[in-house]
Amino acid sequence: MILMKDIYKTYGNGVTALNGVNVDIEQGEFVYIVGPSGAGKSTFIKLMYREEKPTKGSIIIGDTDLSEIKERKVPYLRRDIGVVFQDFKLLPKMSVYENVAFALEVIEESPKSIRKQVMEVLEVVGLKNKARSLPSELSGGEQQRVSIARAIVNHPKIVIADEPTGNLDPDTSWGIMKTFEEINARGTTIIMATHSKEIVNTIKKRVIAIEGGIIVRDEQRGEYGYEI
Numbered sequence: 115m116i117l118m119k120d121i122y123k124t125y126g127n128g129v130t131a132l133n134g135v136n137v138d139i140e141q142g143e144f145v146y147i148v149g150p151s152g153a154g155k156s157t158f159i160k161l162m163y164r165e166e167k168p169t170k171g172s173i174i175i176g177d178t179d180l181s182e183i184k185e186r187k188v189p190y191l192r193r194d195i196g197v198v199f200q201d202f203k204l205l206p207k208m209s210v211y212e213n214v215a216f217a218l219e220v221i222e223e224s225p226k227s228i229r230k231q232v233m234e235v236l237e238v239v240g241l242k243n244k245a246r247s248l249p250s251e252l253s254g255g256e257q258q259r260v261s262i263a264r265a266i267v268n269h270p271k272i273v274i275a276d277e278p279t280g281n282l283d284p285d286t287s288w289g290i291m292k293t294f295e296e297i298n299a300r301g302t303t304i305i306m307a308t309h310s311k312e313i314v315n316t317i318k319k320r321v322i323a324i325e326g327g328i329i330v331r332d333e334q335r336g337e338y339g340y341e342i
């Protein structure tokens with residue numbers, strides 16, 4: 115499903131963020147990416163949705179070799195991959211409904227189908243009654259739910275989340291994790307970078323630990339393994 119072969123990434127400033135990474139993730143898996151700050155977790159994640167390109171090595175997602183897709187085809191790849199960020203990245207002047215619909219509108223869906231899909235997905239994240247609100251009128255947890263709704267509205271096969279609970283309090287974080295588990299239970303692959311020891315050690319999943327740009331541990335039902 116997701117195959118990384120011998121991946122190296124050196125940024126323009128000469129920093130090598132990934133130093134020979136090999137990974138194979140099956141459809142439907144839930145994988146935590148852990149490791150110290152600066153280890154290469156975000157870089158690893160950005161390569162998967164082609165926010166960054168590897169310096170060397172190949173990444174295959176489904177039937178697609180990312181090194182072979184042209185820039186204009188990247189939006190099609192993004193249809194198969196939903197992305198959730200620590201800081202939500204919602205459009206502040208758009209309502210909850212519009213923030214989610216926007217993800218569909220860019221790929222030219224009909225208005226009727228947009229409405230149906232947006233309302234369905236807002237129901238999944240428990241925010242149907244907030245469709246008309248602006249992001250600024252919502253709590254942090256609610257804003258993150260909107261960003262999850264936006265990530266899943268196209269029914270992607272993969273949802274990638276970079277520290278999705280990083281800005282949320284513990285109670286809210288557990289609610290967000292429950293939503294991710296529900297999405298995963300429907301067959302969606304979840305890949306989540308996190309610094310939360312509590313979450314990783316409580317909701318047991320596959321753990322891939324990255325340190326200094328290499329994978330140092332890859333365990334099913336693994337532990338967080340760091341003190342903070």
Ligand SMILES: Nc1ncnc2c1ncn2[C@@H]1O[C@H](COP(=O)(O)OP(=O)(O)OP(=O)(O)O)[C@@H](O)[C@H]1O
Pocket residue numbers: 125126127129130131149150151152153154155156157158
């Ligand atoms: N756009 C960039 N240009 C240059 N160097 C970068 C860039 N992005 C990341 N780096 C560097 O690459 C290394 C890995 O960074 P990355 O963001 O992947 O780490 P991380 O494990 O996600 O860290 P954190 O847990 O702090 O978010 C770091 O040394 C970082 O400074």
